Amino acid sequence: MKLRRTSVAIATGLALSLALTACGGDKSDSGSGGKKITIGIKFDQPGIGLKTQDGKYTGFDVDVATYVAKELGYKAEDIEWKQTPSSERENMISNGDVKFIAASYSINDKRKARVDFAGPYLLAHQDLLVRADDTSITKAEDLNSKKLCSVTGSTSAQNVKEKLAPKADLQEYGGYSECLTGLENKAVDALTTDDSILAGYAAQKEHQGKFKLVGLKLSDEFYGVGLKKGDTKLREDINKALEKMKSDGAWEKAVAANFGPAGYKNEPAPAITEKG
Structure with missing residues (x-):
């Protein structure tokens, strides 16, 4: 009987110890008591959103x-980048991922049918990136006899294909880095997307x-x-943050740090x- 009571006491003490340990683990998840925020960015866009080989995240979108x-209310260490x-993009927002x-999420009516936007926080322009020795492409119409690359889901390629060069041979890849490799290897003749993204690639040391x-x-x-459709409070809070970023000089600082080396004229x- 005494042995049974001792066993129960040990089991109870072990369970309590495990419970306290679990609680302690929750509190140590981050610097603000376990509060985390998951933010979506690009991992392969130098100057915009890039995951470096040493696991760091850099770029204008990352700074914003x-x-x-x-x-x-979140510290840098509270952020989980996805x-x-x-x-x-729309699916990840709608699913709560x-x-x-x-x-580099351009605002348009088609996307606004599924998600809401705050901002905007940057105005870019669609452009073309070609090989440095290529003199055959000086305007969009020159793409009619060329292979044009962009990423699946991008509005840039459709804009060229539908409005500017309907006979262009459109190649859609999974990422811009794949398009860049194709451009270097002459598998494609031009890469189209926003000038801010193209400038980031062209400025990389290995591509200069x-x-x-x-x-x-x-x-x-x-x-x-x-952001998720209908979340007006979050949109309002993000807009306030963007306004503050512009007014306190942080926006200009981020532009200079990320685009300055490429000579990008923002x-x-x-x-x-984008308001309520």
Whole structure:
């Protein structure tokens, strides 16, 4: 009988110890008592959103998202970055995989049918990247006899194909880095997306001197922060954060740090238009 009571006491003590350990684990998940935020970015866009070989995250979108998260009450170590392919952005927001997305995410009516946006926070223009020695492509119409690359789900390639060069041979790859490899290997003749993204690639050390921007402004691309449809409070809070980022100089600092080395001529910070 005495042995049974001792066993029960030991079991009870062990269970209590495990419970306390579990509670302690919850509290140590992050610097703010376990509170985390998951943010979608690109992992393969130098200057915009890039996961480096040593596991760090860099780029203008990363700086914007980190600033916004801070204004929402999260420290940098509270952020869980999630890779966000262009074709999956709406699904990831709708499914609750991310709190919001800052991933060179151009605002348009088709996307607004499924998600809401805050911002915009950057105005980019669609352009073409070609090999440095290529003189055959100086305008969009020159793509009619060429192989044009962009990523699946991007609006850029469709814009060229439907409006500017209907006879272009469109090649859609999973990521911009794949398009760049194809461009270098002459599997494709041009890569199209926003000039900010193209400038980031062209400025990388391993690519310097190999490619050039044609210098076209084929469209206006207003980058917004994507969030779940109907979450007006979050949109309002993000807009306030973006306004503060512009007013305190952090926006200009991020532009200079991420685009300056490429000689990218950015537009001024756009006015906030996506409101309730």
